[in-house]
Amino acid sequence: MSYSKTDLLQLKEFYQNQLLNNTVPFWFPRSVDPIHGGYLLMRDQKGNLIDDDKSVWFQGRASWLLATLYNTVEPKQQWLDDAKSGIDFINKHCFDTDGRMFFHVTRDGSPIRKRRYYFSETFAVIAMSAYAKASRDEAIAEQARFLFGECIKYSTTPGLLEPKYTAVRPSKGIGSPMIMINTAQQLRDTIGDPRCDDYITKCITEIENDFVKHDIKCVMEQVAPDGSIIDHIDGRTLNPGHAIEGAWFILHEAKHRNNDPRLIELGCKMLDYMWERGWDKEHGGILYFCDVYGQPVQEYWQDMKFWWPHNEVIIATLLAYTMTGDEKYAKWHKMIHDYSYDKFHDKENGEWFGYLHRDGSVAQTAKGNLYKGPFHLPRQEWYCTQILNEYLEKNN
Numbered sequence: 001m002s003y004s005k006t007d008l009l010q011l012k013e014f015y016q017n018q019l020l021n022n023t024v025p026f027w028f029p030r031s032v033d034p035i036h037g038g039y040l041l042m043r044d045q046k047g048n049l050i051d052d053d054k055s056v057w058f059q060g061r062a063s064w065l066l067a068t069l070y071n072t073v074e075p076k077q078q079w080l081d082d083a084k085s086g087i088d089f090i091n092k093h094c095f096d097t098d099g100r101m102f103f104h105v106t107r108d109g110s111p112i113r114k115r116r117y118y119f120s121e122t123f124a125v126i127a128m129s130a131y132a133k134a135s136r137d138e139a140i141a142e143q144a145r146f147l148f149g150e151c152i153k154y155s156t157t158p159g160l161l162e163p164k165y166t167a168v169r170p171s172k173g174i175g176s177p178m179i180m181i182n183t184a185q186q187l188r189d190t191i192g193d194p195r196c197d198d199y200i201t202k203c204i205t206e207i208e209n210d211f212v213k214h215d216i217k218c219v220m221e222q223v224a225p226d227g228s229i230i231d232h233i234d235g236r237t238l239n240p241g242h243a244i245e246g247a248w249f250i251l252h253e254a255k256h257r258n259n260d261p262r263l264i265e266l267g268c269k270m271l272d273y274m275w276e277r278g279w280d281k282e283h284g285g286i287l288y289f290c291d292v293y294g295q296p297v298q299e300y301w302q303d304m305k306f307w308w309p310h311n312e313v314i315i316a317t318l319l320a321y322t323m324t325g326d327e328k329y330a331k332w333h334k335m336i337h338d339y340s341y342d343k344f345h346d347k348e349n350g351e352w353f354g355y356l357h358r359d360g361s362v363a364q365t366a367k368g369n370l371y372k373g374p375f376h377l378p379r380q381e382w383y384c385t386q387i388l389n390e391y392l393e394k395n396n
Helices: 005-027 056-072 077-093 119-135 138-156 175-190 196-211 240-256 261-278 307-324 327-343 376-394
Strands: 049-051 111-113 362-364
Touching: 005 056, 005 376, 056 077, 056 119, 056 376, 077 119, 119 138, 119 175, 138 175, 175 196, 175 240, 196 240, 196 261, 240 261, 240 307, 261 307, 307 327, 307 376
Parallel strands: none
Antiparallel strands: none
């Protein structure tokens, strides 16, 4: 199949309408905490609060969304003010005395948990950079650049962060270079930083050399430091949706670099390999985990359908189609789009359910928790709108 211009125009209008009239209104303005600032995002199916604790990385993610809407959709003062609420809360409550960030705090910002990884910091970088562009606040811009430098240190300095495992079986995950690609892209596209291009290249090279296995048509989630496969359960476990998220980060970079053919090929191969491994041929949707050699997976939720991999695959297939014209990607995009908006979307209350059983039935009805909130879905709907706007303008 292929998409006609009329099809793509209808898709653009659909994503834009879902974003602005369904997804964003589910969260805002009611999620902005009028007492302590930041965002109250742990919500049930109807949007009622089920817990007033705050996920730190979602303080950054939500602030990024609001500032990005201000920068790219419409300069609404409320979006800017609400984005500032998240930035202010982060700066007031979310940094420990050692400069690292917490992961989980109470409503008033008292710290509950700090994690080994630095993803709270990366989301603070993209929030601050988007907000700095919107507000022209140079102090926040400099803070974003400083924090990006700290993330580089965390990602490149062995032993700087407490290791998750002992040194008996050393490993590294694809998550670190992936998140740093996207962080650098967001920083570059908003306020700029001379380190971004080189660091993105470094991360793509690491993914290509160590995680993409062309001989077995796979993208590994975890490998040994030299890139070899660790033939144990954890080392064999794949997350197809996560790898496909990495694929669209690379396709996005290819577009930035004047449609770099090598990067287009790499991103499309990553998408191809992990679609084949992740798409559930019996029930539809993307399986959460699978084993590189087809062995049983340890995690009991391995065959569930989580919301966010579907957001990433919707982006990746649409981006691949608009960049290559390959009808295979139009077919895949329609398959994942139709499945997702049929199964995850709550047509009565708005937004998406987060967790489905393998057969597509809803596993639980919460819309927000420490890990789910206003990021993957609105980012998908926003970015797909951007992709289609650009494509349709060029192909009038």
